[in-house]
Structure formats: structure tokens, C-alpha cells
Amino acid sequence: MSSGRIVAGVLAPHPPHLVYAENPPQNEPRSEGGWETLRWGYERLRKKLAATDYDVLVVHSPHWKTRTGNHVLAVPELSGLSVDPVFPNLFRYTFDLKVDVELAKGLVAEGRAAGLEMVPMENPAFRVDYGTIISCHLANPAWDKPIVAISSNSGHFDYSNEVGEAEMARLGEATAKAIEKSGKKAVLLASNSLSHRHFTTEPELPEDMSKEHIYHHGQYLWDMKVIQLMKEGRTRELADLMPDFIDQALSECRDGCLSWMLAALGHPTYPAEVYAYGTVIGTGNAVVGWHPDAREVKA
Amino acid sequence: MILQGYLVPGKPLPLLAPEKNPAWAELRRGFETARDEIRASGADLLLLYSTQWLNVIGHQIQADPAPEWVHVDQDFHTFGTMSYKFRMDPVFAKAYEAAARARGLHARTVSYRGFPLDSGVIQALQLLNPDNAIPACIVGCNMYADRGETIVLGKAAAEAIAASGRKAVVVSVSALSNRIFSKQIDPKDDRLYSAKDDEWNRKVLEMLGEGRLEDVSQVARDFAAQASGEQRGKAFWWLAAAMGQHNGYDGTVHAYGPLWGSGGAVVGLRPNPAKDRSREFDEGEVQTFTGDRGVLSAATAAPASAPEPAPIAPRPSDPIRADAAPKPVGAYPHARREGDLLFLSGIGPRQAGSDEIPGGPVRNTDGSARDYDATAQTKAVIENIKTILEAAGSSLDKVVDCQCFLIDMARDFKAFNAVYASYFTSIQATRTTVEVRALPTPIAVEMKVIAKA
Numbered sequence: 001m002s003s004g005r006i007v008a009g010v011l012a013p014h015p016p017h018l019v020y021a022e023n024p025p026q027n028e029p030r031s032e033g034g035w036e037t038l039r040w041g042y043e044r045l046r047k048k049l050a051a052t053d054y055d056v057l058v059v060h061s062p063h064w065k066t067r068t069g070n071h072v073l074a075v076p077e078l079s080g081l082s083v084d085p086v087f088p089n090l091f092r093y094t095f096d097l098k099v100d101v102e103l104a105k106g107l108v109a110e111g112r113a114a115g116l117e118m119v120p121m122e123n124p125a126f127r128v129d130y131g132t133i134i135s136c137h138l139a140n141p142a143w144d145k146p147i148v149a150i151s152s153n154s155g156h157f158d159y160s161n162e163v164g165e166a167e168m169a170r171l172g173e174a175t176a177k178a179i180e181k182s183g184k185k186a187v188l189l190a191s192n193s194l195s196h197r198h199f200t201t202e203p204e205l206p207e208d209m210s211k212e213h214i215y216h217h218g219q220y221l222w223d224m225k226v227i228q229l230m231k232e233g234r235t236r237e238l239a240d241l242m243p244d245f246i247d248q249a250l251s252e253c254r255d256g257c258l259s260w261m262l263a264a265l266g267h268p269t270y271p272a273e274v275y276a277y278g279t280v281i282g283t284g285n286a287v288v289g290w291h292p293d294a295r296e297v298k299a
Numbered sequence: 300m301i302l303q304g305y306l307v308p309g310k311p312l313p314l315l316a317p318e319k320n321p322a323w324a325e326l327r328r329g330f331e332t333a334r335d336e337i338r339a340s341g342a343d344l345l346l347l348y349s350t351q352w353l354n355v356i357g358h359q360i361q362a363d364p365a366p367e368w369v370h371v372d373q374d375f376h377t378f379g380t381m382s383y384k385f386r387m388d389p390v391f392a393k394a395y396e397a398a399a400r401a402r403g404l405h406a407r408t409v410s411y412r413g414f415p416l417d418s419g420v421i422q423a424l425q426l427l428n429p430d431n432a433i434p435a436c437i438v439g440c441n442m443y444a445d446r447g448e449t450i451v452l453g454k455a456a457a458e459a460i461a462a463s464g465r466k467a468v469v470v471s472v473s474a475l476s477n478r479i480f481s482k483q484i485d486p487k488d489d490r491l492y493s494a495k496d497d498e499w500n501r502k503v504l505e506m507l508g509e510g511r512l513e514d515v516s517q518v519a520r521d522f523a524a525q526a527s528g529e530q531r532g533k534a535f536w537w538l539a540a541a542m543g544q545h546n547g548y549d550g551t552v553h554a555y556g557p558l559w560g561s562g563g564a565v566v567g568l569r570p571n572p573a574k575d576r577s578r579e580f581d582e583g584e585v586q587t588f589t590g591d592r593g594v595l596s597a598a599t600a601a602p603a604s605a606p607e608p609a610p611i612a613p614r615p616s617d618p619i620r621a622d623a624a625p626k627p628v629g630a631y632p633h634a635r636r637e638g639d640l641l642f643l644s645g646i647g648p649r650q651a652g653s654d655e656i657p658g659g660p661v662r663n664t665d666g667s668a669r670d671y672d673a674t675a676q677t678k679a680v681i682e683n684i685k686t687i688l689e690a691a692g693s694s695l696d697k698v699v700d701c702q703c704f705l706i707d708m709a710r711d712f713k714a715f716n717a718v719y720a721s722y723f724t725s726i727q728a729t730r731t732t733v734e735v736r737a738l739p740t741p742i743a744v745e746m747k748v749i750a751k752a
């Protein structure tokens with residue numbers, strides 16, 4: 001078996017608003033659109049992924065919150081209705097997905113070998129979190145690839161951001177090893193927003209774009225700084241800044257997704273492709289891709 | 300009326316696996332004792348506040364009349380599933396929403412098939428109300444809410460209960476200390492994560508056992524900081540506010556023990572009117588929410604086509620001297636700006652340039668007393684103040700505080716007060732009026748004000 005590899009890593013935030021705005025058949029609520037900048041960015045990403053040969057999506061989501069280790073979906077098929085407990089008016093989505101259990105168990109084994117607490121999730125009644133579903137839907141609405149879903153293990157972030165970051169780095173390295181051993185081509189999805197202070201009210205019409213803007217200019221400055229580092233391939237500097245970014249911009253990076261992915265990618269030094277940046281109910285969101293093969297072609 | 304209140308833990312181990320650890324079984328028995336008390340109370344509403352149902356958009360209140368699902372906990376999925384079907388009180392949910400809105404909170408009810416109830420409320424409802432004999436209502440925990448907002452939410456609960464005529468039991472679902480083991484453990488080895496957490500929990504439980512709920516609410520911040528309390532202690536703020544913010548309860552700790560390292564307790568609180576309600580602590584009360592809910596309206600107020608605002612004229616530099624006002628009689632300015640406030644020196648009725656005193660001086664040049672008009676002097680004083688305020692870029696309607704000096708209170712107060720009222724009734728500045736033996740010039744009235752700049 002040839003060696004597996006990561007063919008893309010994508011910062012793929014999961015605001016339910018983006019699915020709501022799209023009106024896919026799986027989602028019950030109907031909308032008049034909205035948040036097009038981000039949605040068009042996702043469209044460009046999908047074109048890129050359509051031209052990418054890959055076998056599996058590996059997603060790390062902030063909304064499968066665990067504190068007792070890094071949990072990994074390990075049930076072959078899961079289906080049901082996902083209702084966002086924060087925005088139930090926007091997201092009530094019927095999902096039906098397949099899990100690459102072999103890779104999931106490989107990840108559990110690699111993580112354990114690295115000294116991490118890894119827990120396979122084998123309960124067939126489990127309801128997959130809406131962050132996982134939204135990021136996967138936006139990257140691959142056809143759902144024609146299996147996924148591996150990893151929980152956001154906040155137990156270590158409860159000690160400090162630095163401890164949490166270290167845990168995510170080890171998990172990312174274990175993920176890369178598991179993929180390599182699997183012989184599969186994987187796309188990674190880090191499902192978090194950047195700055196993450198929300199408005200605490202909602203417009204009468206949620207998609208009223210005259211009401212959408214960043215919550216605070218300081219958040220915007222942080223988001224731009226982080227994106228600039230991505231564009232310049234300075235992801236190790238980004239990793240160094242991450243604890244401050246988390247605190248000062250209330251970043252959803254605290255859930256570890258981006259740090260996990262950057263570590264799995266080996267902290268890329270080549271430029272990232274920024275597909276979009278936009279705000280959703282005050283939070284900052286960027287769709288950003290790292291495409292190792294494109295870098296090799298350019299080189 | 301509120302019959303009783305409870306604190307119960309949210310980690311679902313007493314429901315899912317009480318047999319795996321004696322402390323989990325003890326907590327299960329604590330739930331069962333509470334269940335029996337609730338049954339005997341005659342309650343017709345169970346109102347739950349859940350620290351596991353995190354809200355962003357204001358405060359959500361569950362209004363699905365019969366939520367039904369098979370739930371699996373995100374962390375404790377190896378312990379099995381939780382099938383549920385509950386009977387809720389959607390009429391009360393609407394009433395609670397209205398009461399919360401009336402106090403300035405953003406609130407909404409939710410009623411959607413498949414809405415994911417959290418493990419904490421599922422455990423609480425299954426163990427406290429297993430036969431659905433009492434309809435329930437659940438309110439979520441806004442992740443951004445501070446003490447004030449949470450207290451207002453609790454007060455709204457009390458109001459809605461009173462207005463509805465329900466006999467309610469209120470329940471906060473929350474851990475005490477919330478540091479947990481970040482790895483898989485053998486359940487039989489479960490213990491409090493640290494001695495420090497245990498010590499804090501026991502202190503809080505001692506206070507609750509004495510019925511001192513409001514005291515616990517007042518120390519909730521410290522407790523949460525020290526023992527990693529769930530959602531910064533909001534469960535105590537909400538429960539205390541809903542139950543009236545006092546210490547007049549009979550408290551009973553039914554059970555206490557570890558839940559994966561966190562502190563779990565089942566505590567009952569029954570109002571006791573005969574008990575001393577005084578508080579050991581006295582952090583301020585909050586009645587309505589006036590927080591950051593205007594973020595969206597700011598965007599509405601500024602349409603995209605709005606012209607650029609005119610540049611703001613620079614403010615006169617400090618200290619402030621107004622040419623149109625009488626000259627000071629010493630080495631002081633008419634006013635000084637400090638931050639957003641203007642502090643005026645004592646201002647009399649003298650006229651700029653002439654130093655003439657409207658209504659006449661209070662004494663002749665030889666020092667003998669003479670008749671004068673306090674009405675005219677008061678009017679001139681206020682007009683001078685107005686002149687100085689306007690020179691500083693402010694105005695009389697921005698006055699927030701007045702200190703007034705009269706040399707003869709018995710003779711002049713009535714006239715002074717009438718003129719004052721003609722200017723300040725609509726402004727409603729605070730005021731202090733005192734009699735002084737003399738003023739530096741032969742005048743009867745002087746005023747000193749503080750105004751917004």
C-alpha cells in the first residue's frame with residue numbers, strides 16, 4: 001500500500017447561517033440568502049476540492065465538546081436530525097453520513113501511541129454535532145466521501161491556552177501519522193471561526209445583511225493579522241501567537257481545530273489560499289486552504 | 300409561588316451508571332429524596348435553569364409541549380443512551396419570555412422537533428419527575444451573561460411564576476467545582492479532583508445547608524474562580540434571584556460527591572418565613588437589564604449612504620474663561636473640564652463688564668444692610684452659569700448637580716426656589732442648598748454646578 005497523505009487542509013468555519021442561507025433540501029428552515037461573501041468563498045473551495053483526488057474528510061469540530069479526552073467517531077454510518085441548540089430557527093438538518101472507521105481507529109491508535117487520551121465513539125445512537133455537519137456540508141454537500149470526526153477536547157485548554165495548544169499539536173502529528181499509515185488521501189477540515197464574540201440579539205430577519213458587521217474593530221484587526229500570517233506561510237508564528245489571539249479576540253481557535261490542522265500539515269511555510277473572509281452575527285470567519293500539491297507544482 | 304428550590308448536578312452519571320461508584324449511587328438517592336419532596340409539595344410547575352444549555356442569542360426558553368428523543372452524552376457515550384419524553388408547560392414558557400422581555404432581556408421561546416435537550420436537564424427531569432406528573436419548563440444559560448443579567452433573568456422567573464398562579468419548584472442544574480479528569484478513569488476510582496475543590500464545595504454546602512442562598516450567590520464569583528465553577532457561578536445567581544434574594548430558607552444537603560472529578564450535590568432549599576432573612580453580603584441589586592443589546596441598532600441608525608459626519612470642533616482648552624461672564628474675583632477660572640464633566644466655580648449674579656448686581660447689593664458701601672431682590676439675583680446667577688456652560692460647549696440642560704449658597708435662608712429661599720424651578724424642573728439636577736454667613740461680594744445668592752461637557 002502506498003503511503004497516505006494529506007492533500008489539503010481547510011479552515012472551514014461552521015456558522016449555521018451559511019447552510020440556512022443556501023436552502024439545501026436537508027435543512028428545514030427557508031431563507032432569502034445572505035452571507036454571500038463567505039458562501040461564494042466556499043463555492044471556490046468546492047471547485048478546488050472537486051479537482052482534488054481525495055478519499056476522506058477528517059474534521060475537527062468545536063461543537064463536539066469533550067473534556068475527557070480526544071473522542072473520534074467510530075460508527076460506520078450515522079444519520080438523524082441535527083438541530084442547533086443556539087440557532088434552532090436556522091439549522092434543522094437531516095444528515096446521513098458514512099464514517100471511515102478504519103482510519104478513525106488508526107487515529108485512535110496513533111494518538112494513544114503518542115500518549116494522548118483517545119476515545120472511540122461507538123454508540124450508534126450518537127447525534128453528530130452540528131459543527132461537523134455544517135463544515136462537511138459546506139466542503140462537500142454531496143456527502144459522497146466518508147468522514148472522520150474528532151471532538152474538541154477542551155480539558156487541556158481548561159489549564160491554559162498553552163497546554164491546550166500543546167495537546168492539539170500532538171493530536172495533529174498523530175493524525176498525520178495515521179493518515180500516512182492508512183494509505184489514504186485526506187482533506188482536513190478545521191471547523192472553527194476566528195474572532196468569536198457574537199451579537200446577543202438577532203435581527204427580525206436573520207439574513208438582513210444591513211445588520212451584519214464585525215462585533216468589534218479589535219477583533220477585525222486580529223483576524224487580519226492572523227490571515228496575513230497564513231497568506232505569508234508564517235504558520236509557526238501564528239502558532240506562537242495563538243494563545244494571545246484566543247484571549248484577546250475570544251477566538252474559537254480555543255477549541256483547537258486550527259492548531260490541530262496546522263500541526264497535521266507540519267506548519268506550512270507556503271502561502272495559504274484565502275477563499276473568503278466575512279462576519280456572521282459579529283464573529284470573524286475565514287475560509288482558507290492549504291494545498292500542498294499546488295505548492296509543489298509552483299515550485 | 301415558589302415552594303422549593305434545588306441545586307442538582309448535570310453530569311449524567313447518577314442516571315446512567317449509579318451502580319459503578321458509591322458516590323454516584325448516593326447522588327442518585329439524593330435525587331430520589333428530592334423527587335419525593337417535590338411530589339409531596341403539590342407543585343404544578345418544575346422550572347429548570349441549565350448551565351449546559353449555552354445560549355448566545357439572549358435567553359431561550361423551551362416551549363415544545365412534548366420533547367422526545369434518544370440522547371447520547373458527548374463525553375459519557377460509553378455509559379449508554381438516555382431516551383426521554385417530557386411534558387412541558389408551553390403556556391408558562393411564553394409567560395416567562397414576556398416577563399424577561401419586560402425587564403429588558405432578549406428572550407425567545409423555542410419549540411422544534413428534535414431540539415437537543417442537554418444531559419443535565421434530561422437527568423434532572425428523569426430523576427426528579429420520572430412520571431411527568433408535573434409539567435416543566437427549561438431556560439438556558441447565556442454564555443455572555445454576567446451576574447446582573449442572570450439575576451434579572453431569575454427575577455423575571457419569580458414574576459412569571461407569581462403572575463401565573465403556579466406553584467413552582469425551581470431547579471438549577473450545575474456542578475459545584477467543575478475541574479474534571481481529562482482522561483478515562485475507572486468509575487470506582489472517581490474522587491474530587493483536588494482537595495482545594497473539595498474544601499470550596501464543602502464551604503458552599505455548609506452555607507446552603509444553613510439556608511444562606513443569597514450569601515452563596517454573593518460569593519459565587521470567588522467560588523467559581525477558585526474551584527472552576529460551572530459557568531462562573533450563574534446557577535447560584537439565577538436560583539437566588541428566582542427565590543427572592545435572601546437567606547431565609549431551610550437548607551438540606553441530600554447528597555454530595557464526585558462526578559468524574561467535579562463536585563456534584565443535590566441540595567434542597569425551602570423558604571422559611573420565620574427565619575432571619577438578613578444577608579451577610581450586600582452586593583448591589585439589579586432590576587432591569589441595560590447591557591449591550593444595542594449593537595445591532597447602531598448599524599441600523601447609520602445607513603450606508605449617510606454622509607460623512609462633520610469634523611468635531613476642538614473643545615476650548617482648560618481652564619475655561621468666558622468673556623461674556625463676570626470676571627472671577629480671585630485666581631480661578633470660570634470652569635474646568637475633567638473627563639466628560641465640567642466643574643464650574645461658584646457663580647454670582649454680577650454682570651459682565653459693569654459688575655452691576657441685578658436686584659441690588661445686599662449692603663451699602665459703608666457696610667450697612669439694604670434691601671435687595673433675591674428673585675433678580677437668582678435669575679442673574681443662573682443666566683451667568685448658562686453663559687459659562689455655553690462658552691465651554693455645554694448647556695444648562697446638561698447640569699447634573701447644583702450647590703446653592705444663600706446668605707439668608709429664611710428671607711430668600713422661597714424666591715430663590717421659584718426662580719430655580721423655572722429653569723431646572725425639567726433638568727432634574729441634584730441640588731444642595733445651604734445658608735452661609737457671607738459671600739465675597741455683596742450678593743445674596745451663589746451657585747456652583749457640575750455639568751456634562
